[in-house]
Amino acid sequence: MNEKEGSKDAPLAGVRVVDMATVLMGPVATQVLGDYGADVIKVEPPEGDVMRHAGIARHAQMGSMYLTTGRNKRSVVLDIKQPGGKKALLRLCETADLFIHNVRPAAMRRAGLSYEDIRAVNPSIVYVALVGFGQDGPYAAKPAFDDIIQAASGLAGLFVRAGHEAPAFVPANLCDRMTGLAAVHAVLAALYMRQKTGRGQSIEVPMFETLVQTILGDHLSGEAFVPPAGPTGYSRLLNAHRKPFRTLDGYMAVTPYSDKQFRAFFSAIDRVDEYDGDARINQHAARAQNYDVAYAKLAGIIATRTTAEWLGLCAAYEIPCQKVNSLEDVLADEHLRQVGFFEEVEHPTEGRVRQLRVPARWSSANVSTRRLPPRVGEHSVEVLRESGLAQDEIDELLACGATAQASPPPSSPEAAACAAAAAK
Numbered sequence: 144m145n146e147k148e149g150s151k152d153a154p155l156a157g158v159r160v161v162d163m164a165t166v167l168m169g170p171v172a173t174q175v176l177g178d179y180g181a182d183v184i185k186v187e188p189p190e191g192d193v194m195r196h197a198g199i200a201r202h203a204q205m206g207s208m209y210l211t212t213g214r215n216k217r218s219v220v221l222d223i224k225q226p227g228g229k230k231a232l233l234r235l236c237e238t239a240d241l242f243i244h245n246v247r248p249a250a251m252r253r254a255g256l257s258y259e260d261i262r263a264v265n266p267s268i269v270y271v272a273l274v275g276f277g278q279d280g281p282y283a284a285k286p287a288f289d290d291i292i293q294a295a296s297g298l299a300g301l302f303v304r305a306g307h308e309a310p311a312f313v314p315a316n317l318c319d320r321m322t323g324l325a326a327v328h329a330v331l332a333a334l335y336m337r338q339k340t341g342r343g344q345s346i347e348v349p350m351f352e353t354l355v356q357t358i359l360g361d362h363l364s365g366e367a368f369v370p371p372a373g374p375t376g377y378s379r380l381l382n383a384h385r386k387p388f389r390t391l392d393g394y395m396a397v398t399p400y401s402d403k404q405f406r407a408f409f410s411a412i413d414r415v416d417e418y419d420g421d422a423r424i425n426q427h428a429a430r431a432q433n434y435d436v437a438y439a440k441l442a443g444i445i446a447t448r449t450t451a452e453w454l455g456l457c458a459a460y461e462i463p464c465q466k467v468n469s470l471e472d473v474l475a476d477e478h479l480r481q482v483g484f485f486e487e488v489e490h491p492t493e494g495r496v497r498q499l500r501v502p503a504r505w506s507s508a509n510v511s512t513r514r515l516p517p518r519v520g521e522h523s524v525e526v527l528r529e530s531g532l533a534q535d536e537i538d539e540l541l542a543c544g545a546t547a548q549a550s551p552p553p554s555s556p557e558a559a560a561c562a563a564a565a566a567k
Contacts, residue, residue: 152509153180158334160184161235162216163244163256165192167289167316168350169273170212171323173243176330177215178501178510184235184526185216188223189547191519201493204519210496213516219527220520220547223254228545232256234530237264240337241330245273248347249284258345267343269333273326276351287350292318296354301362304376306383321357322350378431384438387467388445394467395450397441397457402427405437407460412444490515491552518549 158181162173170185170192177183185192191204198207219235222228236242242261244251251257251272258270272278275287285291290312293299298317299310326348333344361380365373379385387394399405402425409418418425423433430437445453450466457464468476479485486498501510523546527537540546 154508155179155181159239160241161239167319168323169245172326174212175327183216185218210516217522218517219523222545225545227540241269243271270345272347274349277349289316289318292350297358304381322353325353379434382434390450393450398463411460520547521549523548
């Protein structure tokens with residue numbers, strides 16, 4: 144293991160995760176667990192996780208999307224369709240604290256990898272199934288991807304309520320990432336419960352219900368009451384004028400929210416009498432019913448000056464504001480540079496790569512990047528040996544293709560040792 148010194152001080156040091164999750168929501172969850180110090184064993188089919196192909200890549204199966212979710216994990220190839228591969232997986236589970244997957248539960252039952260199957264070899268294990276839809280409802284067998292859940296949860300349709308011509312998708316894998324984070328807090332709660340009671344747990348984390356809770360948390364509105372006290376939708380968020388405001392030379396967000404901030408904004412432009420005299424917007428309770436009026440006023444005013452002028456004025460009066468950044472602007476952001484958010488590291492095969500550090504700051508715990516994203520099967524032999532398999536058993540798995548071991552990178556000490564051995 145090439146773990147950094149101090150990894151024993153990580154919050155989840157000593158927790159072992161067998162990770163059969165693919166694509167994005169599962170890898171997001173297990174990266175967070177790995178960042179917190181868990182030993183995450185990423186079990187991949189011989190062809191590797193499909194997400195390895197997403198985004199720009201220097202080498203096959205090492206795409207940029209994978210590089211942002213693959214750190215702090217070890218990669219093991221196991222073909223669970225072969226008896227030897229499945230047996231090896233169950234061996235890994237014997238000493239694991241968590242087993243996580245996003246395969247349809249019916250397929251896991253057919254494969255002999257249901258909660259009951261895994262529990263038979265490890266009664267105290269926490270078993271997490273990431274699913275598209277809750278498995279006790281009529282949508283249980285439906286396939287689910289981020290776009291599907293954005294549509295089903297009402298998120299895509301909210302764009303029409305907010306004044307757009309047609310439904311739209313948020314241009315980010317929001318549902319995958321939010322469900323991945325929901326899985327993390329479910330895992331942490333289950334591990335804490337197991338520490339107190341000794342009992343394992345089977346947990347189902349559905350994308351659909353997770354996003355519906357998120358969307359309706361803002362927009363249940365009148366339907367929060369029985370019978371309904373009014374329509375759905377939170378007016379501030381669905382206001383057609385709630386969008387980046389055009390300035391003389393660009394776009395920016397300006398969000399006075401409290402009475403104090405609204406009054407400060409109008410004071411800054413010498414129009415405070417106009418604000419004080421408009422009963423529709425001069426108090427929070429009134430604005431809550433007239434956000435269209437308030438935001439329309441802001442839009443007209445912001446259009447009269449440059450972005451730089453507004454940034455300076457709003458800063459002077461402590462009014463929340465920010466220019467609209469491009470992705471390139473974010474990469475060059477001075478605040479992110481000062482806090483060390485972007486970490487450039489040397490990957491053994493991919494060269495210089497940029498990692499996004501854990502956003503949270505811990506006073507003493509180690510939540511650093513201990514392992515860079517591995518190649519497919521980089522740790523197969525290492526992990527199988529740790530699980531108790533004899534060398535002849537590992538050799539048999541290698542020979543039949545139930546596992547595979549990535550060759551060492553050309554410049555690594557392992558490769559040098561192999562070359563030296565071959566030269567003798």
